[in-house]
Amino acid sequence: MASRAVVIGGGLIGLSIARALTERGLSEVLVLERQVLAGGGTGKSSGIVRSHYGVPSIAAMAWRSLPVFEELGEEVGFRQVGYTVIVGEENVEPLKANTAMHQSLGIDVDLIDNDQLEALWPMMEIGDVASASYEPRGGFADATQLALHYGQVARAKGARIRQSTPVARILTKGEKVTGVELASGEVVEADLVIVAAGWWSAKLLADLGIDFPIEAYRSELIIVDAGVPLANVPVVSDLVSLQYCRLEGAGQFLVGNSDHADFEKKYADADTYSNVVSEASIMRYAEKLMHRFPGFPDPSVTHNYAGVYDVLPDWNPVIAPAGQVEGLLVCAGFAGHGFKIAPAVGDLVADLVFEGESTDPDIPASDFRLERFAEGKFLSSLHPYVGAGEMR
Numbered sequence: 001m002a003s004r005a006v007v008i009g010g011g012l013i014g015l016s017i018a019r020a021l022t023e024r025g026l027s028e029v030l031v032l033e034r035q036v037l038a039g040g041g042t043g044k045s046s047g048i049v050r051s052h053y054g055v056p057s058i059a060a061m062a063w064r065s066l067p068v069f070e071e072l073g074e075e076v077g078f079r080q081v082g083y084t085v086i087v088g089e090e091n092v093e094p095l096k097a098n099t100a101m102h103q104s105l106g107i108d109v110d111l112i113d114n115d116q117l118e119a120l121w122p123m124m125e126i127g128d129v130a131s132a133s134y135e136p137r138g139g140f141a142d143a144t145q146l147a148l149h150y151g152q153v154a155r156a157k158g159a160r161i162r163q164s165t166p167v168a169r170i171l172t173k174g175e176k177v178t179g180v181e182l183a184s185g186e187v188v189e190a191d192l193v194i195v196a197a198g199w200w201s202a203k204l205l206a207d208l209g210i211d212f213p214i215e216a217y218r219s220e221l222i223i224v225d226a227g228v229p230l231a232n233v234p235v236v237s238d239l240v241s242l243q244y245c246r247l248e249g250a251g252q253f254l255v256g257n258s259d260h261a262d263f264e265k266k267y268a269d270a271d272t273y274s275n276v277v278s279e280a281s282i283m284r285y286a287e288k289l290m291h292r293f294p295g296f297p298d299p300s301v302t303h304n305y306a307g308v309y310d311v312l313p314d315w316n317p318v319i320a321p322a323g324q325v326e327g328l329l330v331c332a333g334f335a336g337h338g339f340k341i342a343p344a345v346g347d348l349v350a351d352l353v354f355e356g357e358s359t360d361p362d363i364p365a366s367d368f369r370l371e372r373f374a375e376g377k378f379l380s381s382l383h384p385y386v387g388a389g390e391m392r
């Protein structure tokens with residue numbers, strides 16, 4: 001049993017892991033963050049909370065995590081406005097099949113008709129919407145607030161967190177991990193090292209000869225002022241226009257692109273990617289938004305930014321031992337879904353550390369093995385949506 005753990009990466013995932021390990025009684029937990037807590041993908045998260053996934057174990061993780069948002073509420077900026085997926089004709093069957101799969105997992109979700117959709121979202125254009133599903137307990141929250149909350153919980157239970165402390169390399173002896181060496185040259189001994197460094201995990205693992213096939217995929221967002229106050233409309237995943245939108249304050253909307261058709265073209269470097277959305281892209285997103293919500297009286301784009309998803313070949317994470325090195329775990333590759341499942345991810349890592357396996361039958365640890373890429377056994381949606389890529 002591990003007694004001294006180092007978690008590399010002070011994003012939401014690393015902090016959720018530190019929280020889960022300390023909650024289970026491991027007091028010697030040290031989180032090492034090269035810059036500031038939540039300064040990576042976590043700080044850019046749209047914070048959408050939903051259980052709608054085509055991979056059952058990911059849907060189950062989101063569902064297990066939901067009570068955390070409900071309990072923490074305001075503390076993590078949770079707004080339980082509901083979550084709806086809207087699809088065109090070509091995706092009616094996958095939506096039906098996914099919704100049935102979600103219901104079999106106990107998820108509170110149902111298909112709704114266009115009258116119900118209109119009642120939920122009075123300004124929505126529904127002429128091209130063939131079907132929709134609705135999760136009344138979905139919504140959105142703030143990833144930074146959840147990360148910092150988990151940092152506080154972990155600290156209160158004995159964990160230490162060091163910021164501005166880059167890890168240079170992971171140290172091993174024979175087939176065992178022995179700790180990490182910091183960029184400063186300092187050595188920190190540990191018998192458990194968990195790499196939760198998002199896109200940057202690949203470099204640390206490559207030094208040990210472990211291939212971690214991750215890419216940074218740039219994703220753009222705009223903030224739109226609708227020109228009218230709108231309270232409590234649900235988050236919309238629009239699989240017709242391939243974008244998502246949620247409230248961002250009274251009358252403001254955060255709009256994210258979910259058209260991943262040309263995703264290889266958007267591979268970036270997570271340290272140097274452009275944070276600015278081009279005029280042409282802004283126009284394209286704004287046009288799609290105006291099509292969906294033609295009734296916004298005086299819309300304007302107030303600002304824009306971009307983030308990067310850490311994407312493995314099947315757009316799903318690895319949460320597993322890495323290579324043949326005893327005491328080494330990797331937990332990265334969460335693409336655009338690491339926020340809503342972060343509580344369950346921490347719990348799964350604690351299961352792996354303390355039990356050697358998942359204690360939740362709906363979340364088999366084998367789904368998240370690293371070897372699946374070399375074996376070509378991708379973790380893919382059971383009922384993929386036409387045109388919507390791997391995000392669902």
Ligand SMILES: Cc1cc2nc3c(=O)[nH]c(=O)nc-3n(C[C@H](O)[C@H](O)[C@H](O)COP(=O)(O)OP(=O)(O)OC[C@H]3O[C@@H](n4cnc5c(N)ncnc54)[C@H](O)[C@@H]3O)c2cc1C
Nearest residue numbers: 009011013034040041042045046047048167307338339340
């Ligand atoms: C634009 C965008 C929108 C998103 N929207 C949603 C959403 O609506 N819902 C959802 O569920 N998810 C969403 N996500 C995904 C979610 O935010 C991420 O999956 C999650 O926050 C990733 O957390 P992480 O801790 O794995 O990675 P990160 O937050 O990137 O943390 C990794 C940390 O490791 C540190 N690090 C790297 N190398 C080292 C080193 N050598 N030594 C020490 N530290 C190191 C980095 O500095 C960084 O802080 C979104 C992501 C983006 C980018």
